[in-house]
Amino acid sequence: MNTAIQLRAALVDKLTENGTLTEPEWISAARAVPRELFTGSYFVAVAGSVPTAYRPVREGLPQWLEGVYSDETLITQLDGRTSPGDVAETTVTGSPSSSSTLPSLVLRMWHQLGAGAGHRVLEIGTGTGYSTALGAHGLGDAYLTSIEYDPVVGGGAATALKAAGFAPRLIIGDGLRGDPDGGPYDRLIATCSVRYIPLPWLHQVRPGGRILTTLSGWGYANALVLLDVTGPGLATGRFLPGYTSFMMARTHDRPPRPAPALLPGEERPSRIDPAKLDNWTGGWVAQLAAPSAERMGAGAEQLLWDVSTGSQARTVPNACGGWNVVQRGPVRLWDRVEGAVQHWQDAGEPHQEEFGITVSAAGQRVWLGTEDGAGWDLPI
DSSP: OOOHHHHHHHHHHHHHHTTSOOSHHHHHHHHHOOGGGTOSEEEEEOTTOSSOEEEEEETTSTTHHHHHTSSSOEEEEETTTBOGGGOOSSOEEOOEEEEEOOHHHHHHHHHHHTOOTTOOEEEEOOTTSHHHHHHHHHHOGGGEEEEESOHHHHHHHHHHHHHHTOOOEEEESOGGGOOTTOOOEEEEEEEEEESSOOHHHHHHEEEEEEEEEEEOOTTOOOEEEEEEEEETTEEEEEEOSSOOOOOBOGGGSOOOOOOOOOOOOEEEEOSSOGGGGGSHHHHHHHHHHSTTEEEEEETTEEEEEETTTOOEEEEEEOTTSSEEEEEESSSOHHHHHHHHHHHHHHTTOOOGGGEEEEEETTEEEEEESSTTSSEEEOOO
């Protein structure tokens, strides 16, 4: 059986060979940080289960260590309260609420952040502490502050970080409010997704500094963005290549809702193929156009439900080989989605890296191509 050191070395070699790791300080961090200290137990999804069931994998069980050093996200909490150690049954259902993100993504984001010697960095979302440990190794304890919303998760991370020999500054609190002491910071990195850029971040990162975060929404689409802070409360940025997703920050998550009920409405032919919403960028564009709508379904049968107004839109195939949409409520969700998706299609269906964002006192606007092009306001 391979040891943790051997498995860690093999993972680092793989990430170096495929180009994920290129900078010496992050290669060194990946070789030094023992991920097993931060993922003593975790959940794995049971293939084919509906709703998704999870099986706890505890330290010492067969394949535990191989799982730790796979390049996979390891779920460490369900429903904001259930850890693998709490589960007596063989399987359990629930919604993932904390995890150890796959190492390649965490390390790629530390690369993309561009933090250098002497930069003060604020990390939003300590989680298990694995990303925090990588940052502390690469930057030095004194230059890293990390904030975790969940006190139980944060306590576990603090214990693991101490065991691994790291001592960054740790805070339990709402990371969307930033550091209670206010900074200033040179860089901010978030390991959760947000619906918009929290205003405290824009005042705690100094002009000339950078913010790296994932924008998401109630449609469950994600996009990684790197912003340059140009002044207090001001920033501009571009979305990055690739496919990055994180769990939503708990204070930005959708409100509780009842089970969906399909109600009658006005029906007409759809001007777009509903399956375009299954495309990574297509679904994100739809979310920009209808930011308060939760998206369910797939392919020709999509359901959008605006949890704030009760508005609905649902699509079905029609007898002519196309699709119909039924809409009801004060917000014509599909009208908005159609317009945004058609604009994206007219531009050649580009990936998110062709989009940018501008943040000012007037609001937060995502645009396609150039700043004066078509755009969508984020729901501040």
